[in-house]
Amino acid sequence: MRDATNCAIHPTVDQSEFSSLTVPTYRASTIVFDTAQAYATRLERDLDSYFYGLHGTPTTRTLEAQIAKLENGLRSVIVPSGQAGATIVFLSVLLPGDTVLVPDNVYPPVLDFCVNFLEPRGIGHRIYRPDGEGIEDLVDPAVKLIWTETPGSTTMEFQDLRAIAALGRKHGILTGADNTWATPLHLKPLDLGFDFSMQALSKYAGGHSDLLLGSVCVNDLELRRKLRDTMRMLGIGVSPDEVALALRGIETMAVRLAHVGNVALGLAEDLAARPDVGLVLHPGLPGFPQHQLWKRDFSGASGVFSVVLSEAQETNLDEALDQLKVMAIGASWGGTRSLVAPMLIGNGRKFKRPEHERTILRINVGLEDIEDLRADLNNLFDILSK
Ligand SMILES: *Cc1c(COP(=O)(O)O)cnc(C)c1O
Numbered sequence: 001m002r003d004a005t006n007c008a009i010h011p012t013v014d015q016s017e018f019s020s021l022t023v024p025t026y027r028a029s030t031i032v033f034d035t036a037q038a039y040a041t042r043l044e045r046d047l048d049s050y051f052y053g054l055h056g057t058p059t060t061r062t063l064e065a066q067i068a069k070l071e072n073g074l075r076s077v078i079v080p081s082g083q084a085g086a087t088i089v090f091l092s093v094l095l096p097g098d099t100v101l102v103p104d105n106v107y108p109p110v111l112d113f114c115v116n117f118l119e120p121r122g123i124g125h126r127i128y129r130p131d132g133e134g135i136e137d138l139v140d141p142a143v144k145l146i147w148t149e150t151p152g153s154t155t156m157e158f159q160d161l162r163a164i165a166a167l168g169r170k171h172g173i174l175t176g177a178d179n180t181w182a183t184p185l186h187l188k189p190l191d192l193g194f195d196f197s198m199q200a201l202s203k204y205a206g207g208h209s210d211l212l213l214g215s216v217c218v219n220d221l222e223l224r225r226k227l228r229d230t231m232r233m234l235g236i237g238v239s240p241d242e243v244a245l246a247l248r249g250i251e252t253m254a255v256r257l258a259h260v261g262n263v264a265l266g267l268a269e270d271l272a273a274r275p276d277v278g279l280v281l282h283p284g285l286p287g288f289p290q291h292q293l294w295k296r297d298f299s300g301a302s303g304v305f306s307v308v309l310s311e312a313q314e315t316n317l318d319e320a321l322d323q324l325k326v327m328a329i330g331a332s333w334g335g336t337r338s339l340v341a342p343m344l345i346g347n348g349r350k351f352k353r354p355e356h357e358r359t360i361l362r363i364n365v366g367l368e369d370i371e372d373l374r375a376d377l378n379n380l381f382d383i384l385s386k
Pocket of ligand 1: 083200203214
């Protein structure tokens with residue numbers, strides 16, 4: 001062959017004695033076929049197979065299989081973000097005239113999607129109490145999906161997931177869980193009877209605040225086909241580079257999650273013992289209203305919890321946050337750095353509670369030394385209460 005051809009075609013090298021512990025990052029748009037017959041029948045290939053890079057490469061398939069194993073499901077799909085995980089589930093199963101039930105504490109962009117995207121297209125939503133109370137009263141023949149988020153971001157309410165899965169089965173309604181807080185290491189929604197388990201892999205799977213991905217896991221191949229059809233028609237895929245980062249993050253996820261879970265509970269106990277700290281929202285505290293429900297369904301807690309400030313403490317909030325030495329000010333969670341996010345629930349909820357009027361500090365525990373974190377939080381509350 002001549003030079004231009006030798007530029008365009010890479011040499012084939014022997015890989016037979018090469019064995020690595022890492023998953024290769026296969027980037028591809030075009031996928032080529034060994035025979036004309038294979039090309040002609042490419043669209044008949046199984047969804048686990050390959051026909052265009054947008055629909056996955058072996059790197060993506062590896063992450064899909066690993067998520068399915070961890071969630072104890074049959075198949076998973078990888079999507080560009082946690083938000084896309086929720087929206088692709090909704091778009092896969094809801095048609096005009098249908099209704100989805102969402103909890104009052106749902107991740108706010110999901111509510112935005114219900115109100116400003118689904119509603120104008122004839123798909124309704126109803127909001128149920130954050131603890132799931134009274135949800136059966138909202139069920140009618142239009143309801144095709146019940147979405148849960150346990151615990152809810154910031155306000156930390158737990159839904160009775162077993163009861164909701166049973167309600168779905170009784171009425172033939174699909175059920176989906178946002179499993180981002182617990183990760184499948186602490187909760188396996190499919191084992192409880194859920195049809196979909198979604199995670200924002202951007203959080204604990206990624207683990208380093210540097211990637212955006214989501215996953216949806218199912219036990220039913222027909223639901224997997226609907227998810228993949230929706231992604232294909234919308235033109236949604238993920239970058240194998242992001243996927244490779246998630247695969248690396250997952251290697252250390254169990255160790256990270258166990259560590260931040262212990263440290264977070266220790267810090268929550270310390271804060272709860274301070275006379276100037278009001279409500280600490282951590283399910284591992286025996287006084288937490290849904291402590292028993294959490295214990296029944298979850299095998300642990302991750303590193304995110306909340307503290308409700310008093311009106312007096314709110315006056316010093318900016319000054320106190322600006323003095324943080326180790327913890328950073330920011331939302332999101334699941335990375336190596338501890339974060340504090342002041343959250344204002346305000347009028348964002350239908351079922352209002354007194355603590356929604358106050359600033360809630362959402363704390364994400366990272367991998368710094370616990371003594372440094374304890375000092376930072378004690379200093380924070382000393383300034384808040386001075
Ligand atoms: C972060 C988060 C999401 C969205 O994930 P992105 O990857 O940021 O889109 C959804 N649900 C919960 C509970 C989250 O914490």
